Amino acid sequence: IKKIALLTGGGDCSGLNAVIQAAVKTAILQYGYEVYGYKFGYRGLYNNDLMPLTLESVSGILGRGGTILYSSNKDNLFDYQVEENGKMVKKDVSNVGVENLKKEGIDALVVIGGDGTLTSARDFSRKGVNVIGVPKTIDNDLACTDVTFGFNTAIDVATEALDRLHTTAESHHRVMILEVMGRNAGWIALESGIAGSADVILIPEIPYDINKVVEKIRAREERGKLFTIIVVAEGAKPKDGEVVVQKIVEDSPDPIRLGGIGNKLAADLEKLVKNHEIRNTVLGHIQRGGTTGTYDRILSTRYGVKAVELVAEGMFGNMVALKGDTIGYDSLENVIGKLKTVKPDDELVNIARSIGISFGD
Ligand code: F6P
Numbered sequence: 063i064k065k066i067a068l069l070t071g072g073g074d075c076s077g078l079n080a081v082i083q084a085a086v087k088t089a090i091l092q093y094g095y096e097v098y099g100y101k102f103g104y105r106g107l108y109n110n111d112l113m114p115l116t117l118e119s120v121s122g123i124l125g126r127g128g129t130i131l132y133s134s135n136k137d138n139l140f141d142y143q144v145e146e147n148g149k150m151v152k153k154d155v156s157n158v159g160v161e162n163l164k165k166e167g168i169d170a171l172v173v174i175g176g177d178g179t180l181t182s183a184r185d186f187s188r189k190g191v192n193v194i195g196v197p198k199t200i201d202n203d204l205a206c207t208d209v210t211f212g213f214n215t216a217i218d219v220a221t222e223a224l225d226r227l228h229t230t231a232e233s234h235h236r237v238m239i240l241e242v243m244g245r246n247a248g249w250i251a252l253e254s255g256i257a258g259s260a261d262v263i264l265i266p267e268i269p270y271d272i273n274k275v276v277e278k279i280r281a282r283e284e285r286g287k288l289f290t291i292i293v294v295a296e297g298a299k300p301k302d303g304e305v306v307v308q309k310i311v312e313d314s315p316d317p318i319r320l321g322g323i324g325n326k327l328a329a330d331l332e333k334l335v336k337n338h339e340i341r342n343t344v345l346g347h348i349q350r351g352g353t354t355g356t357y358d359r360i361l362s363t364r365y366g367v368k369a370v371e372l373v374a375e376g377m378f379g380n381m382v383a384l385k386g387d388t389i390g391y392d393s394l395e396n397v398i399g400k401l402k403t404v405k406p407d408d409e410l411v412n413i414a415r416s417i418g419i420s421f422g423d
């Protein structure tokens with residue numbers, strides 16, 4: 063191994079730059095590799111748009127959010143939009159990626175991303191590319207690792223938001239909703255909800271009944287608590303199964319999901335709870351931006367170092383993973399296709415129930 067390349071794909075999150083810095087430093091200082099980065103994820107691999115990564119280029123980026131390599135969402139070279147005879151069509155152009163790697167003499171590719179990005183990483187691995195994956199997502203829903211990087215910073219941000227909502231909710235005796243991210247998995251809502259003393263946590267895995275939410279508001283009133291804090295994951299659904307997206311962009315190929323469920327919940331509660339004002343706050347991409355928290359700086363650094371160690375050992379086709387206290391790895395074949403969602407009887411769900419938090423079920 064002489065030359066390696068990194069790429070970051072999918073939605074960004076805190077810790078991407080920390081992984082890049084650790085991987086580049088380890089590759090150069092410990093193994094003497096030449097390191098490159100593809101810009102904008104797989105799109106850069108397709109366009110052969112790469113930049114050298116040196117100790118200088120990764121200096122000072124450890125705690126900075128975002129990614130110095132930029133990222134593109136939904137660029138999948140196995141199903142890529144290309145122009146053909148004046149029309150946009152989807153095609154498998156992965157061979158272009160493989161050829162570009164060969165042309166540049168890249169011996170191994172470190173792919174930093176979530177489920178979509180790592181699915182392509184697995185597919186490139188099946189095509190014989192030397193790939194190592196690094197698990198990224200604020201949603202914490204990747205299988206085979208205890209935690210993904212980016213998650214802890216996101217729950218710190220959401221917890222702070224809940225703390226801030228508490229004081230204003232109390233002043234006005236309001237019902238305050240905080241909508242957090244989490245399309246398929248409710249980890250952010252669950253953990254920030256416990257840490258931020260929410261009264262109700264609504265997650266995709268436990269469909270809710272609006273009447274149970276109202277019951278919780280009433281029960282608090284009886285105890286003299288005239289405000290209620292609800293944290294809802296963007297993918298939460300009412301029991302009738304309706305999937306909620308922002309009406310205005312419903313027909314878009316890339317609908318803005320954020321705000322849909324929080325606004326619906328606020329509108330529904332408004333009809334049922336006449337003695338309180340209801341307010342909804344959509345936390346959105348604030349959960350993904352800004353400064354990286356301490357936990358994620360360290361986890362990302364551990365992942366970056368381990369990724370390069372796996373390259374050096376020739377352990378391709380694997381994803382670095384946190385298992386208990388140790389950084390290990392698991393096969394990309396095992397990781398893909400099984401999202402880690404919250405089990406309705408998860409220990410944390412039971413803990414939350416024990417301390418009186420309602421899941422609206
Ligand atoms: O995958 C992480 C995530 O935070 C989801 O919870 C959310 O649906 C998505 O990113 C939104 O990302 P974007 O607006 O970049 O498409």
